[in-house]
Amino acid sequence: MADMLKVTLVKSPIGALPKHRRTVEALGLTKLHKTVELPNNAATKGMISQVGYMLKVEEA
Secondary structure, eight states: OOOOOEEEEOOTTTTOOHHHHHHHHHTTTOSTTTTEEEEHHHHHHHHHHGGGGEEEEEEE
């Protein structure tokens, strides 16, 4: 299991629920196609599962 995940925003959060928009922002994703590296832990996985329909996730 990799210790980091590459997360990319591939769908705009404009029409999403306000809670989902805040989750995307908390992940550090501010623009479309921006990629961030996040630790592979339970908190990050929970956030990713909530807004997974807007993200592309890869192991880093």
